[in-house]
Amino acid sequence: MLPDAAEWFSTWFDSPYYHRLYQNRNYAEAREFLSRLLAHLHPKPAAHLLDLACGKGRHSRYLSEQGFDVTGVDLSARSIAAARQFAHAQLHFHVHDMRDPLPYGPFDFVLNLFTSFGYFEHEAENVVALRNAAAALRPGGKLVIDFLNTELAIETLVPYEAKTVDDTEFQLHRHFHNDFIVKEIRFRDEAGQEQYFEERVRALSRERFEEYFRMAGLRLAEVLGDYQLGSFDPATSPRMIFVLKK
Template identity: 85%
Template sequence: MLPAAAEWFSTWFDSPYYHRLYQDRDYAEARDFLSRLLAHLHPKPTARLLDLACGKGRHAMYLSEQGYDVTGVDLSAQSIAHARQFAHRHLHFQVHDMREPLPYGPFDFVLNLFTSFGYFEHEAENVVALRNAAAELRPGGKMVIDFLNTEQTIQALVAHETKTVGETTFHLHRHFHNDFIVKEISFRDDQGEEQHFEERVRALSRERFEEYFQLAGLRLAEILGDYHLRPFEQATSPRMIFVLKK
């Protein structure tokens, strides 16, 4: 495994400029999706949920507000420090690398949402992460992996974009390289210094995911295609939302 300092997400996700760039994300849409997903999965009132790669915990908080016991884990220490101010008896947050065994279970549901998978340089690490999560699922438990529809995303890539947020102008360059969808992010920070980060998500196909699931001992129950939970259509769906059973 590469040292954390060498991995793009370990620095970019802890940067205040990451949160600045994405401050206009549609959280109302995310809450609507989570509400539909809960109705679709219908967890028992006593269910324990894991939000895997929870960021600052906004979605874990919403899930907890619906009455469930929720644990959120994320690699970003700064994000977890922010989330912990909202922790309570039934809402817990931990700094955790999903490639390491999870000691917080067992869980009835594991949710990995909004393309929080496929970041690792070595493909085998994706399987390790899934196996670790599956190990913390109770028998009969379910896992949800929400990923982009890779084929559609590559076809629709906007190569160059400029976005100004407050006093910061971000220059974005998107491309496909060595099995990864890459977004390069350049800007001058508040001190006027040039900064450069990148985001890298492995271009995982449905078929490759299905190989991962088999290796992790998970059974694919269904694939949903968008945040309205319509069935997945390869040619038109924006998302691949996998519902898996242990």
């Protein structure tokens, strides 16, 4: 599926300013989470893993370093181009839209991490993406979806933030609109021109996710609530981490 020009992620994720804004993300925390998750899931040494929406492949590389055969896919051609410099016989990267069937696999585990879901304008596309992920799994394989705890995220939304990174001042406005958590991103580029991008994540409740899972033929095994893999508490957990079985 070719991305529509109006789809925010088809332009923002390929912008160098996206990577500038988020360059200071806590990757040490992310690696600790991945290490805990692997210990929790117990993949066999020869397991094949899919990093669905892998970005520049930083987490795919870590998974590969643990000895697994890893495939990373992402819609962003620039991100995949950056990731491919690290590719080797057990680490592969491809440009791919999760709304299209996966020509790679089958996989023992599919990992969709760090809120890389719920971007699409039409809700049915979320179910299509899940069905494609399920189809790429071996029988008995597992899918992990790491999403924000939507209810808590809306309650604690910070409406405005100014953030300066490498001489670029980003003006960030957040609000809830038409079933989406929206972040408006405004800044001036090196030429002094005003730039505007958006991030939009559908405010999916646990109940709505469970409806998606039923439609995709996936069984919910457990829900974790944080990157320490604590149990999910709707009132306090920052994340909803779904572990699903085919």
